[in-house]
Amino acid sequence: MKFSSEHFLDNAHEALANETLQENMALLGAFLPAVRDNAIDQLGQFKELRSYVKSVRDHTLDNLDHYLRQYEEQVVLNGGHVHWARDGAELNEIVLEICQQHQARKVAKGKSMITEETGLTEHLEKAGLQVTETDLGEYIIQIAEQPPGHIVGPALHMSVDEIRELFFEHHDLGPRELPDPPAMVQEARKILRQRFLEADIGIIGANALIAEDGRSLLVTNEGNGDLVSTLPKVQIVCTSIDRVLPRPEDSSALLRLLVRTAVGSVTTEYVSYYSGPRRPDDVDGPEEFHVVLLDNRRSDILGSNYQDMLACMRCGACLNHCPIYISTGGQAYGSVYPGPMGSILTPLLNGLETANDLPNACTACGRCAEVCPAEIPLPDLLRDLRAEELEQKLSPASWRWGMKIHGLLARMPWLYQLLTGIAIKVMYWLGRRRGYLSSLLVPNGWTQVRDFPTPQNGTFMSQWKKGRR
Amino acid sequence: MTEAQTEILERVRKAQYGSDDDFEIQQSLAALGSAPAAPLDFDNVLESFLLRLSRNTASVDFAANRAEAVQRISDFLYKKHATRRVVAGHDSRLAAMPWREGGVLVRFDVAAPEDPASISYAKLAVAESGSVVLFSNRDNPAANNWLVTDHIVIVDGQDLVASYEDAWARIRNLTENASPRGIHFISGPSSTADIAGHMVKGAHGPLCLHIVYIGDADADLQARVLEKAVDIKI
Numbered sequence: 001m002k003f004s005s006e007h008f009l010d011n012a013h014e015a016l017a018n019e020t021l022q023e024n025m026a027l028l029g030a031f032l033p034a035v036r037d038n039a040i041d042q043l044g045q046f047k048e049l050r051s052y053v054k055s056v057r058d059h060t061l062d063n064l065d066h067y068l069r070q071y072e073e074q075v076v077l078n079g080g081h082v083h084w085a086r087d088g089a090e091l092n093e094i095v096l097e098i099c100q101q102h103q104a105r106k107v108a109k110g111k112s113m114i115t116e117e118t119g120l121t122e123h124l125e126k127a128g129l130q131v132t133e134t135d136l137g138e139y140i141i142q143i144a145e146q147p148p149g150h151i152v153g154p155a156l157h158m159s160v161d162e163i164r165e166l167f168f169e170h171h172d173l174g175p176r177e178l179p180d181p182p183a184m185v186q187e188a189r190k191i192l193r194q195r196f197l198e199a200d201i202g203i204i205g206a207n208a209l210i211a212e213d214g215r216s217l218l219v220t221n222e223g224n225g226d227l228v229s230t231l232p233k234v235q236i237v238c239t240s241i242d243r244v245l246p247r248p249e250d251s252s253a254l255l256r257l258l259v260r261t262a263v264g265s266v267t268t269e270y271v272s273y274y275s276g277p278r279r280p281d282d283v284d285g286p287e288e289f290h291v292v293l294l295d296n297r298r299s300d301i302l303g304s305n306y307q308d309m310l311a312c313m314r315c316g317a318c319l320n321h322c323p324i325y326i327s328t329g330g331q332a333y334g335s336v337y338p339g340p341m342g343s344i345l346t347p348l349l350n351g352l353e354t355a356n357d358l359p360n361a362c363t364a365c366g367r368c369a370e371v372c373p374a375e376i377p378l379p380d381l382l383r384d385l386r387a388e389e390l391e392q393k394l395s396p397a398s399w400r401w402g403m404k405i406h407g408l409l410a411r412m413p414w415l416y417q418l419l420t421g422i423a424i425k426v427m428y429w430l431g432r433r434r435g436y437l438s439s440l441l442v443p444n445g446w447t448q449v450r451d452f453p454t455p456q457n458g459t460f461m462s463q464w465k466k467g468r469r
Numbered sequence: 470m471t472e473a474q475t476e477i478l479e480r481v482r483k484a485q486y487g488s489d490d491d492f493e494i495q496q497s498l499a500a501l502g503s504a505p506a507a508p509l510d511f512d513n514v515l516e517s518f519l520l521r522l523s524r525n526t527a528s529v530d531f532a533a534n535r536a537e538a539v540q541r542i543s544d545f546l547y548k549k550h551a552t553r554r555v556v557a558g559h560d561s562r563l564a565a566m567p568w569r570e571g572g573v574l575v576r577f578d579v580a581a582p583e584d585p586a587s588i589s590y591a592k593l594a595v596a597e598s599g600s601v602v603l604f605s606n607r608d609n610p611a612a613n614n615w616l617v618t619d620h621i622v623i624v625d626g627q628d629l630v631a632s633y634e635d636a637w638a639r640i641r642n643l644t645e646n647a648s649p650r651g652i653h654f655i656s657g658p659s660s661t662a663d664i665a666g667h668m669v670k671g672a673h674g675p676l677c678l679h680i681v682y683i684g685d686a687d688a689d690l691q692a693r694v695l696e697k698a699v700d701i702k703i
Contacts (some may be wrong), residue, residue, distance in 0.1 A: 024665070031666060045505045052504050059501060063487035063494045065478050078648060084474035136672060137663035153663055160665045181667035189673055196673070197582060213648070223615050223659035223674025229651070230611040241477065246498055248640070252633035253504035263662070266507070266521065267598040270674070271654040278650055283559075284579045284610040285650050295477045303484030 003147045004334040005346055005355035011332035012361075021329050024157050028150070029326035035264025036317055036371065043260055046373075050257055054375045056250050057311040061302060067211040067244045068293070074214025078276030080289035088118030091294050095120055095203065095236055096127055098290055102234055104129065104200035110218070110225035111135040112205030113151060113314060114238045114294055116336040117349070120203070132195040134224040136188055143170045149330035151337065152262050152316040157329045160184075192224070202228035202286065204274075206239035207258070207313070208251045209291075215273040216291065217251050219258070226272055235286040237274070240294045242302075242310040248273070254313060257373035262315040297349050306348055306381055311374040312341050318368035318378055324361045333358060340368040340378045347385055356394040359385035417461050424455045506632055507597050514596045514631050515686060519694045521599025525657035526670050527678040531691050538623055538681050539571035542588065545679060546573065549619060550585045556617070557588040560608040563623075579610040580617050587613040588621045592643060594629045595636045598656055601680065602636060604644075605651030614653060620675040622655070626684020 002011065015021055040046050060067055072082045085091035091114070099107065107129050109115065121131045121142075133142040140155040141148055144166055148154035155163070164178050171191055178184050204225050206216040216237045218225045229235050245251050251273075259265050278285035301310055319325045319339030330338035335346040335355070343358035352359075359382045368378040389395050390403060409416040431437040431454030439447045446452055457463060488494050509517040519529050530545065532538035546553050554574045557563050568575050580587050589609050593602035601622045605611035614620060630636050640652060659674030670676065686694075 027666065043507055048505045052501070055501050056498075059487075059498055062485050063497075064485050065481045066487065066491065066494050068478065068481065084471060084477050086473050086476060090473060134673065135663070136661045140663065153666070155663055156666060158665065160667070163664055181664040182669045182671075184664055185661055185669040185672060189671070192673060193582065215652070221660045221662075222672035224672070226611065226615050226651075226653070227673055230605070230615065241481070248637050249504065249634055252637065255633070256504070256507050267525075267600060267654070267656045269525070269655065269657045269660055271598075271600070271656075273652040274650065275648065276650060279606065279647075281607045282605070282610070282650060283607055284612050285605060293477075295480070299477060299480035299484055302481060303486070 008357040012328040015328040015332045025326050025329050032320035039260035039264040050373050050375050053253050070211040071209050071244050078214050080276040083292045085294045087296050091118045091292050092120050092123035094292050106199050107131045107201045108199035108228045109133050110204035110228040112238050196227045196231050199232040201234045202232035203236045209244040210248050212247050215275040218272045219268050221269045234288045237291045242298050258313050258315050261317040261373045308376045317371040321367040321371050344381045356389045420459050424459050427455050518596035527657050529680045531686050532683050535566050538683050543571035543573045555586045556580045556584045558609040560590045562590045580613040584617050586619040587617040591622050591624045594624045597632045600654040600656040603653045604649035606649040615674040619677040621679045623681045
């Protein structure tokens with residue numbers, strides 16, 4: 001499997017043939033939607049709350065420069081530094097410079113989607129730094145040298161047995177059994193505790209930025225993000241310009257939706273708001289605090305038809321409810337953002353020409369839009385991207401011609417009915433003896449894996465006209 | 470202002486639809502009203518708070534006053550760790566408690582990795598989510614929340630509020646003169662489901678969150694909560 005959106009179709013075929021992955025994904029696809037539905041039922045007022053949060057997000061995006069300036073002013077008042085990065089390369093370079101200014105050797109990272117988007121870990125490693133992902137799921141895929149499979153649970157595509165073998169291979173701790181997940185978690189705790197204590201620099205992401213007080217919100221269960229924010233002498237928050245919200249209450253309203261839709265809980269164990277370095281009276285905490293704000297084409301999305309995508313809160317609900325994602329797993333998408341949200345975000349951030357298969361990874365079932373806590377019309381945005389794909393001639397010529405012919409026939413029903421009537425008769429004649437067709441020649445995807453039953457009794461329309469309703 | 474900042478803000482300004490007037494922006498935000506509330510599990514705010522904590526596998530104990538809280542903590546520490554040594558921040562409320570009478574030896578310091586337990590005094594507690602609210606500062610160093618095995622948090626009944634919105638109103642007052650480095654809503658022991666979805670309590674932070682509630686809690690309510698609380702095997 002190649003971690004590139006250009007290889008989505010090949011990756012998807014490979015994923016479908018991977019029995020272990022299929023078993024793991026089936027469990028994920030059953031469990032996470034069930035706990036989400038239960039939590040949302042108990043919440044009540046889901047639609048009202050998400051409309052409210054959307055109205056706040058729309059207001060913020062409509063006045064984004066105001067809130068970004070306010071946020072920066074507050075961070076500076078709190079003693080922090082704000083850096084601006086036009087693209088991933090700039091963010092990586094800013095973080096590396098901070099590390100070098102402090103002669104840092106060891107970096108501990110909390111979970112941060114933005115640094116995965118920019119490939120920060122590889123950039124720092126190339127410069128000779130030791131970088132440890134400390135979220136357990138992130139740590140697992142780091143030592144497995146795999147890309148994430150899910151935006152909330154990056155290693156959820158792996159089985160207990162696979163992770164146990166990985167720990168045996170990478171942790172030099174002698175003979176032991178690791179009989180169950182608790183034993184494995186304890187082993188990871190022991191290994192990673194040392195990394196927290198040794199780290200010179202701590203890097204985290206942000207679930208939201210609060211303009212009013214310059215705080216950044218961090219939502220975790222493991223406590224790794226808080227240790228990363230507390231023990232190293234320098235803290236760096238890597239995030240993007242679309243995360244800002246006006247007031248702390250807005251982040252709490254967002255949390256009511258985010259945690260329930262992500263993991264089916266009312267809250268996570270830790271919800272932390274950080275601002276600035278340790279205060280003069282403080283006895284612990286970082287001596288320096290930096291925020292790096294990434295644009296990376298988000299200012300292109302702002303004001304475009306795709307602006308709603310900037311409201312995505314990264315809960316993963318659209319992934320968990322998507323039949324394509326559950327079939328292929330996240331790695332097939334070749335992007336840190338998989339599933340429906342990723343099939344929109346990846347082309348917008350990386351260019352449609354490198355990810356034009358992703359908007360087609362959709363059955364138009366609409367489940368993603370139903371469960372999206374940010375009220376993003378995901379199927380509509382996917383359709384718009386497919387239309388752009390066609391306009392830019394990024395899809396194969398045969399597909400484009402097929403769409404043109406289909407469009408023409410859809411506008412001339414009499415011709416459509418005439419041609420389908422002829423086709424049905426030809427198919428009936430060809431398969432009349434065996435009762436099935438083993439090849440459909442042009443649209444041959446179906447008959448590559450199964451036979452096509454010989455059509456009986458004409459087209460649907462002809463039967464309708466005969467009164468067989 | 471760096472070149473990157475100028476360019477990004479310029480692009481943002483060109484793309485957005487909003488106002489240039491700060492007052493208008495404030496008004497349009499205020500016009501959105503407030504968020505629909507999340508329901509409490511029970512009419513009783515205290516019961517909602519404690520049961521939410523219990524469901525999240527935090528353990529709960531009750532004390533009528535601070536002297537009794539000391540005794541409860543003393544028992545908890547000895548049963549779990551066969552010691553009454555514990556670390557705590559410089560919170561004046563903690564400093565004023567009669568630790569010696571309960572035989573508890575408090576070190577007022579930042580937690581070290583080998584410390585088995587710490588004590589914090591919550592600024593607030595939120596029933597909606599079953600959270601205790603702590604600030605990271607000299608009164609409560611952040612390491613004390615995450616580096617220890619058992620985190621003991623004392624909650625005063627008068628500091629319990631129903632919703633996040635109530636909590637932020639109080640936090641605004643509390644932070645008016647001194648803004649702490651961190652504001653934390655803590656709702657249970659650290660946990661992870663990153664190994665094939667299996668929920669495991671005790672990830673990188675404390676393995677146990679133990680709440681000692683000081684205030685009026687009638688015997689029936691205490692019994693209901695303790696019955697439903699997890700067996701923490703102390």
